[in-house]
Structures are given as C-alpha cells and as structure tokens.
Amino acid sequence: MKRRINLLILILFLAFLAIASPLYAADTTGADAIKxxxxxxxxxKEALRQNLKIWTSxxxxxxKEIKDKIKLYKTLPKSDQERIKKNLDIYENLTxxxxxxxxxxxxxxxxxxxxxxxxxxxxxxxxxxxxxxxxKKLINKYRxxxxxxxxxxxxxxxx
Numbered sequence: 001m002k003r004r005i006n007l008l009i010l011i012l013f014l015a016f017l018a019i020a021s022p023l024y025a026a027d028t029t030g031a032d033a034i035k036x037x038x039x040x041x042x043x044x045k046e047a048l049r050q051n052l053k054i055w056t057s058x059x060x061x062x063x064k065e066i067k068d069k070i071k072l073y074k075t076l077p078k079s080d081q082e083r084i085k086k087n088l089d090i091y092e093n094l095t096x097x098x099x100x101x102x103x104x105x106x107x108x109x110x111x112x113x114x115x116x117x118x119x120x121x122x123x124x125x126x127x128x129x130x131x132x133x134x135x136k137k138l139i140n141k142y143r144x145x146x147x148x149x150x151x152x153x154x155x156x157x158x159x
Contacts, residue, residue: 037045055063073081091099109117127135 040048058066073084076084091102094102112120127138130138
C-alpha cells in the first residue's frame, strides 16, 4: 500500500513539476512568477492547486522522499526524462481499473526473486526479436491458454 501511495505521489509531482517548472525557473522574480501564473491555462492552475492540497497533507518524510526523487529525476538524461513523462501520460490516461491492474502487476513483479525476473526479461527480449507474425501466433496461443485456465478456474467453484 505504501508503495502505491509513493507511486501516486511521484506521478502527481512529476506532473506538477512539468506544469510548474516555468514558474520556478532560476531567474524568476515574484513579478515573473505572477506573469507566468497568469499564462497558465485554467486546467494547469487547477492541477497545481490540487497538488498543493496533496503536498500539504504529506508528512515531512514523504515530502523529503519526493524532493529526493525529483532531484534524481532532474539528473537523468533528457531521453530518460522524456520516457518517464511519456509513461506517466499513458498511466494517467488509463481507467481506474487499468491503473489498479497495472499497480497489482507491478507489486507482483517487485516480489519476484531476481532469477525469476531475469528469466522473464530474457523471454521478453526474445519476444521483441520475433517477427510480427511470430508475435501474433504466440499472443493467440497465450490467449487460448489463458481462456482454458479461466474456464478451469470457473469450474472449480461449482463443485
């Protein structure tokens, strides 16, 4: 649960950082900040207000953790920052159910032993090298297997 909260907080503050960074540029004076605030869209202003509400509700430890993560984020190469932003955009556009499913899978991944993670990553690399036709066949095979497994599971509850 704590990890999910941390992930949510990080997502919110990376979004906050993306919106607010023009407001907090190194050469920004009070007058500049006001001018930049006025240039924000109503949606951007509301996003900042919502993040401020969340920020004020956090403990000092949570705030420190977020600040540390933002510092780390700023040290990443631009390509990594862009990849993170892209992934956050994708995550934010998921339905609540899809986000919960993704969070569940992420937590399952975290609990795997290193050797199992290695095996999965190696299989993924092999999958990436397959032709589109091979990928499609494998995906269809997996879906058929998954359907059979689901049917077996449904039958167990009826006995």
